[in-house]
Amino acid sequence: MSKRKVAYFYDSDVGAYTYGLGHPMKPHRIRVTHDLVTAYGMLDKMHVLRAKRATPEVMSSFHTDEYVHFLQNVTPETAERMTFHGTRFLVGEDNPAFEGVFEFCSISAGGSIGAARKITSGAADIAINWAGGLHHAKKREASGFCYINDIVLGILELLRSYPRVLYIDIDCHHGDGVEEAFYTSNRVMTCSFHKFGEYFPGTGTQEDRGRGKGKGYAVNVPLKDGITDESYKSVFQPVISKILETFRPSAVVLQCGSDSLAGDKLGCFNLTMKGHAACVQFMRKQNIPLILLGGGGYTVKNVARTWAFETACALGIEDDIDLNLPWNQYFEWFGPRYRLEVAENNMEDLNVKDGSLERVREKALEQLRNLIPAPSVQMQDVPRESLQHHLGFSKDDETAPRDELDEELAKHVRYVYNLQEPDSTTDESSSSSESESEDDGTSSISWRMQNRVNGRRASRSPMPPTSNRSRTSSKKQRMSLLTGQYFDIPEEPEYAHYTCGIDPARASSQKRRFFLPEGWDEYLGVDATVDMHSRLFNEYGGHDLGGVMARGGRSNDGDLEEAEEEEEDGMVLDS
Numbered sequence: 301m302s303k304r305k306v307a308y309f310y311d312s313d314v315g316a317y318t319y320g321l322g323h324p325m326k327p328h329r330i331r332v333t334h335d336l337v338t339a340y341g342m343l344d345k346m347h348v349l350r351a352k353r354a355t356p357e358v359m360s361s362f363h364t365d366e367y368v369h370f371l372q373n374v375t376p377e378t379a380e381r382m383t384f385h386g387t388r389f390l391v392g393e394d395n396p397a398f399e400g401v402f403e404f405c406s407i408s409a410g411g412s413i414g415a416a417r418k419i420t421s422g423a424a425d426i427a428i429n430w431a432g433g434l435h436h437a438k439k440r441e442a443s444g445f446c447y448i449n450d451i452v453l454g455i456l457e458l459l460r461s462y463p464r465v466l467y468i469d470i471d472c473h474h475g476d477g478v479e480e481a482f483y484t485s486n487r488v489m490t491c492s493f494h495k496f497g498e499y500f501p502g503t504g505t506q507e508d509r510g511r512g513k514g515k516g517y518a519v520n521v522p523l524k525d526g527i528t529d530e531s532y533k534s535v536f537q538p539v540i541s542k543i544l545e546t547f548r549p550s551a552v553v554l555q556c557g558s559d560s561l562a563g564d565k566l567g568c569f570n571l572t573m574k575g576h577a578a579c580v581q582f583m584r585k586q587n588i589p590l591i592l593l594g595g596g597g598y599t600v601k602n603v604a605r606t607w608a609f610e611t612a613c614a615l616g617i618e619d620d621i622d623l624n625l626p627w628n629q630y631f632e633w634f635g636p637r638y639r640l641e642v643a644e645n646n647m648e649d650l651n652v653k654d655g656s657l658e659r660v661r662e663k664a665l666e667q668l669r670n671l672i673p674a675p676s677v678q679m680q681d682v683p684r685e686s687l688q689h690h691l692g693f694s695k696d697d698e699t700a701p702r703d704e705l706d707e708e709l710a711k712h713v714r715y716v717y718n719l720q721e722p723d724s725t726t727d728e729s730s731s732s733s734e735s736e737s738e739d740d741g742t743s744s745i746s747w748r749m750q751n752r753v754n755g756r757r758a759s760r761s762p763m764p765p766t767s768n769r770s771r772t773s774s775k776k777q778r779m780s781l782l783t784g785q786y787f788d789i790p791e792e793p794e795y796a797h798y799t800c801g802i803d804p805a806r807a808s809s810q811k812r813r814f815f816l817p818e819g820w821d822e823y824l825g826v827d828a829t830v831d832m833h834s835r836l837f838n839e840y841g842g843h844d845l846g847g848v849m850a851r852g853g854r855s856n857d858g859d860l861e862e863a864e865e866e867e868e869d870g871m872v873l874d875s
């Protein structure tokens with residue numbers, strides 16, 4: 301297979317953050333992945349970079365200023381007050397205000413933005429950021445373990461140079477944050493393959509196809525439990541081939557969430573490492589600039605195996621590497637077989653059993669056959685501001701729409717948020733959802749949201765058993781990724797708006813601290829944790845961890861201002 305220039309982004313600090321004891325999301329998995337990549341000798345075969353961390357200004361090109369400001373300032377101690385008792389920004393238990401949360405986000409987002417720049421500059425054909433792929437983060441709130449949407453930020457960077465970008469999501473969960481961000485745009489096509497039905501985040505039906513100019517440009521492939529490599533391939537390849545043929549993207553972002561692997565702690569699919577990686581191999585073959593991102597994945601050793609193997613796929617050396625694992629720091633985790641493999645289990649493939657896979661595939665292909673081709677975009681040097689403005693990400697998009705697209709985007713944002721509030725069916729939300737259903741037969745964003753218009757019109761999407769949820773609940777509700785339960789969100793207090801609960805006098809004096817990982821509980825006894833901490837400290841090998849702690853987890857580059865020079869979006873990692 302022909303060679304590709306591969307850029308690989310890794311920040312050695314990323315593995316040290318922890319969402320808290322017992323939380324399934326473990327940033328440490330990125331470190332384990334990197335260790336396997338290193339042990340396989342892949343670092344010599346690609347351009348290894350540490351990305352410049354994303355600044356609050358850059359994050360604000362998608363997220364609201366108040367939300368970014370909140371993330372910068374929140375600490376475990378102030379979380380209760382700053383979230384107004386868990387009613388704003390971080391709702392429920394999925395997204396704790398852990399130590400260093402902002403730095404963690406700036407590493408994840410910095411890598412994806414850096415990856416996009418390596419692609420647009422032509423310095424790389426494939427760029428990898430396993431710390432990215434946090435697809436659930438919303439414009440003004442965290443969701444499903446994701447705080448800052450590095451994917452949206454990376455795609456925005458690509459759109460400065462490319463007319464059309466394809467986003468593909470193979471995480472077990474629906475890529476809702478990215479879909480929502482570009483729901484009314486025909487310059488970004490989103491395509492998500494995910495488990496649907498009583499499963500987080502509850503969105504992603506085949507009726508959700510985009511709106512306005514973006515109609516038809518959101519593709520959803522809802523799947524059931526137990527999908528195998530063969531079934532997955534039988535829907536992934538024809539749908540993606542059809543997208544490539546009709547949409548003709550100039551770049552592709554592939555979110556490689558590995559909770560779709562067999563045996564994942566939170567996932568319910570039955571993909572092997574090779575079945576998952578077949579998506580990467582298929583995309584590489586297309587010879588279109590490609591960004592590979594991480595995402596979900598909660599059985600750490602399998603995540604590391606798969607992302608290491610997919611790094612090999614990016615390099616085109618997957619057939620040459622020894623599937624017996626080389627010695628590495630975490631070797632003992634990979635027993636008893638010590639192999640680079642994730643095997644399938646004996647769960648039943650419900651997609652084949654009831655014939656739904658074929659129906660889902662046909663419906664997706666039909667949507668693509670009816671697609672109105674995207675107009676070509678006159679590309680010049682697109683100024684960042686006008687691009688954000690064009691896409692409706694400018695800060696005052698909700699108060700002062702300036703043209704038709706702005707108006708459409710602003711309407712969409714309000715539409716999505718109004719749907720989360722069943723009883724606040726303002727004239728606008730009801731008329732917009734009804735005109736949508738009349739005009740093309742599409743219904744609202746999911747069965748969850750359809751619940752909320754129950755009684756006003758019949759729903760067309762699958763409706764799960766209501767179980768623990770009241771259909772007539774008047775409260776705003778949200779689903780938890782951790783528990784799958786719905787919970788009510790208290791009314792937002794009047795005073796919450798724009799104040800973020802930050803006492804300006806205290807904000808500047810709040811010192812950020814940097815913690816060593818605690819999430820070792822599943823591999824080590826409690827007593828071993830202390831040893832592990834000191835071992836980890838030593839493993840920083842030459843990295844000035846004390847200095848990092850003193851600087852609040854930031855790298856040493858003083859000001860975090862965004863660099864415009866090509867080489868400054870990442871520095872070569874010495875390792």
Ligand SMILES: [Zn+2]
Nearest residue numbers: 471473559596
């Ligand atoms: Zn996921």
